[in-house]
Amino acid sequence: MSGAEFVPLSLTPLLIGMFAAVACALPGNFLVLRRQALIGDAISHVVLPGIVVAFLITGTVAAWPMMFGAAGASVVAVALIEAIRRLGKIEPGAAMGVTFTSMFAGGVLLLEQSDTSSVHLDVEHALYGNLESLIWLDAVGWESLWDPVALAGLPDELIRIALTLIGVVAFTWIMWRPLKLSTFDEGFARTLGVRTGVIGFALVIVAAIAAVAAFDAVGSIIVIAMFICPPAAARLMTNRLEVQIVWSVVFALVSAVLGYVLAGFGPMWFGANNAVSAAGMIATVSGVILVVTALFGPCRSRTGAPVE
Numbered sequence: 299m300s301g302a303e304f305v306p307l308s309l310t311p312l313l314i315g316m317f318a319a320v321a322c323a324l325p326g327n328f329l330v331l332r333r334q335a336l337i338g339d340a341i342s343h344v345v346l347p348g349i350v351v352a353f354l355i356t357g358t359v360a361a362w363p364m365m366f367g368a369a370g371a372s373v374v375a376v377a378l379i380e381a382i383r384r385l386g387k388i389e390p391g392a393a394m395g396v397t398f399t400s401m402f403a404g405g406v407l408l409l410e411q412s413d414t415s416s417v418h419l420d421v422e423h424a425l426y427g428n429l430e431s432l433i434w435l436d437a438v439g440w441e442s443l444w445d446p447v448a449l450a451g452l453p454d455e456l457i458r459i460a461l462t463l464i465g466v467v468a469f470t471w472i473m474w475r476p477l478k479l480s481t482f483d484e485g486f487a488r489t490l491g492v493r494t495g496v497i498g499f500a501l502v503i504v505a506a507i508a509a510v511a512a513f514d515a516v517g518s519i520i521v522i523a524m525f526i527c528p529p530a531a532a533r534l535m536t537n538r539l540e541v542q543i544v545w546s547v548v549f550a551l552v553s554a555v556l557g558y559v560l561a562g563f564g565p566m567w568f569g570a571n572n573a574v575s576a577a578g579m580i581a582t583v584s585g586v587i588l589v590v591t592a593l594f595g596p597c598r599s600r601t602g603a604p605v606e
Contacts, residue, residue, distance in 0.1 A: 306437040310456050311429050312558050315520070315580055317456075318512035319550035321463040322524035324470050325505040327539075327546050330529040331481050336391055337379075337502055337525075340398035341509040343518060344375035346405030354408070365458075365510055372506035375401060376499075429516050429558075429576045432456070462511035469504050470543075477501065478539060516577050523581035524550055531588040534595030553584035 329335050348371025349364050356363040375397050382393040436442065436451030443449075470477070479487035480494040487494050509521050532545035557580030562573045 302439045305439055305442055306434045308558075308562075309437070310434045310453050311432050311576065312555065314432055314453070314456050314459055315429055315516060315554040315558055315576065316551055317459040317463045318508075318516045318520060319524045319528070319554040319580070319584075320547055321459065321466045321508040322505075322512060322521055323528040323546045323550040324466050324543070325501060325508060326525040326529040327532065327543055328477055328481055328501055329505060329525065330533060331539075332498075334390065335526050335530070336394040336398075337505060340375060340379070340394045341372055341502075341506045341521075343398040343402035343522075344371050344405075345510055345513050346518070347371055347401050347408060348374075348405075349513070350405050350408040368510040368513060369506065371401065372503075372510065376502055376506075430573075458511050462508055466504060466508055469500075473497065473500070516580075519577045519581045523584045524553070527581075527584035527588045528553065531584075531591040531595070534588075534591040534597050537597055549584065549587050553580050553587060557581070557583040 326335070329337055345368035348367040348369070350367075351371075352363045352367025355367075378397045378401075379390070379393045382388065382396060383390055386393070432453045432455050434442070434448075434452060436448040438448070476487065476492045476497050479490065479492055480497045484494050487497075505525070509525075512521050512524075528546040528549035529542070531549050532542045535545045536542050558576050560583065561576040561579035564579070565572060565574055
């Protein structure tokens with residue numbers, strides 16, 4: 299594929315998939331280590347009713363109403379999880395499971411019953427996203443990367459997920475020490491004056507922001523997979539947190555790139571005529587990577603060992 303074809307048709311979808319994967323994988327490391335991986339799953343589901351309600355109120359699928367609706371649904375979900383956990387006195391995993399399945403089901407029902415025929419808002423869009431359609435129409439080749447006029451036509455989804463990734467990286471960098479302390483020894487962190495409750499809530503909010511930013515472009519499938527698979531696979535490669543973070547980023551990037559390529563060209567290699575969902579293939583590749591590390595990873599038999 300020449301630059302004249304790759305840049306306008308594949309570069310931006312590929313970058314969006316890569317940025318979304320890393321933005322979800324970074325907070326996913328701490329969620330997995332805290333045994334709160336279902337929070338990422340919950341957030342990726344509960345944003346759906348928020349998006350639908352925002353559309354019903356505004357009548358548009360513009361980015362900002364959708365973002366605010368999804369963010370509001372995430373806050374409601376976090377409050378519901380905490381209320382169910384405290385009032386019902388059940389373990390957090392059960393509270394998360396009840397919340398995200400109920401809210402996601404409600405969002406699907408709202409989609410099916412509301413008039414969304416005139417806009418690109420449906421169950422398939424919510425699950426798979428619209429990654430393949432996020433092409434750069436103003437680009438003509440590699441020279442467009444230095445053309446201000448062409449750059450002005452970049453998909454808005456790319457700008458949003460790039461800014462989100464920068465924010466996630468900044469949060470991880472700035473809050474590294476309190477995040478690490480509160481994740482591995484909450485009691486000791488409290489004795490040092492670390493507000494572990496605030497740190498935990500901030501982590502969930504950052505994960506929610508990453509999920510909301512990625513949801514419109516890549517759908518819930520990639521969001522769910524990237525919160526869990528790359529961090530879990532990285533955990534099977536090392537017992538050092540810093541190295542785990544690096545591994546998770548590598549696995550997220552490999553999943554995004556290889557999944558996108560296989561979605562577009564894999565079926566043709568086997569004689570099929572049509573490409574498959576890029577989001578589905580990216581999630582599948584991340585799952586395959588997790589299986590491989592579970593079978594051959596150096597720490598597969600020591601997953602209960604403490605992380606340094």
